Amino acid sequence: MADFEWFRSFVAIYRLGSVSTAARHRSMTQPALSQHLASLEAEIGERLFHRGPRQMIPTEKGKDLYNQVVKAVDRLEKVTGSFIHSPHPSVVRLGAPPEYFHERIAPRWNRTDLDLEVILGLTRPLLDRLRKGELDLVIATQQIAASGLVYTKYVTESFVLVGDWSHKKRMENIVEEETAISVLESFRWLSYDMDLPIIRRFWFKTFHTRLGIRPNYVVPDLRTIKEMVKAGLGVSVLPDYLVASDLYSGALHELWSAPTKVTNDLWLVHRSSDLDEETIKRVIESLISMKN
Numbered sequence: 001m002a003d004f005e006w007f008r009s010f011v012a013i014y015r016l017g018s019v020s021t022a023a024r025h026r027s028m029t030q031p032a033l034s035q036h037l038a039s040l041e042a043e044i045g046e047r048l049f050h051r052g053p054r055q056m057i058p059t060e061k062g063k064d065l066y067n068q069v070v071k072a073v074d075r076l077e078k079v080t081g082s083f084i085h086s087p088h089p090s091v092v093r094l095g096a097p098p099e100y101f102h103e104r105i106a107p108r109w110n111r112t113d114l115d116l117e118v119i120l121g122l123t124r125p126l127l128d129r130l131r132k133g134e135l136d137l138v139i140a141t142q143q144i145a146a147s148g149l150v151y152t153k154y155v156t157e158s159f160v161l162v163g164d165w166s167h168k169k170r171m172e173n174i175v176e177e178e179t180a181i182s183v184l185e186s187f188r189w190l191s192y193d194m195d196l197p198i199i200r201r202f203w204f205k206t207f208h209t210r211l212g213i214r215p216n217y218v219v220p221d222l223r224t225i226k227e228m229v230k231a232g233l234g235v236s237v238l239p240d241y242l243v244a245s246d247l248y249s250g251a252l253h254e255l256w257s258a259p260t261k262v263t264n265d266l267w268l269v270h271r272s273s274d275l276d277e278e279t280i281k282r283v284i285e286s287l288i289s290m291k292n
Contacts (some may be wrong), residue, residue: 006043013033048259071276092137092283097123127144131146133271137280139268148174151269152284155266157240160239161254163229164230164238177207180256188233189216189234189235190229190234198237199211217234
């Protein structure tokens, strides 16, 4: 008869794609975890993975077994963890971008019947933690394909090119794109990443040409970038929800309006094995109800 620990090891290998990574995740030695897999394959009578040089690729039998057991494994692990680690088994572990949570969720969250443990960070590492079972729900800024994850479109953010009044004054009465490009490229720029991902996307969709500048300040927090722009240290491209009140008050100014809004979709992501998890469903419903 198959041991439950064999299934836990199987699910870890399936999600992480590697015996060594799964062994570290489970705090086991690699030989011990490999023995779990070998025992399970012997019990079932078929291989569950093709052994690649760097990755374990599930066979059709492996995919079928995963779909059948993952929900039960996750639920049993969650029940066990709730007794060992917390007196509150209904806590939902939510991963989110820090700026979005700070601006759009924290001020509006009023569900005293739902407990949250919030982990703030970038989308890719948050999704890795979700896949490993370390999070229950993630607000993601991009859709990254991964087995066992379900994406639901949440909100659409748009981006605004902003500066303080001195930058706005230099952009006054400019109507030609070539002149606008020349003046904008002479400004000092702030970005959360050296590659300027948001700024490059905005620039290309607005001016249909590649950006010819490098950031003068790299700060991995959009809220801090906003404050630096307000202080006159440079210009940047920021999400509309982050700058709306400052645009209204005059603390920030839109420097150039894109002919078509530059947008990005945010997603609510959870494991497919948690489709019927009532607490997670209630958190999702609450987030959707407060998105506008």
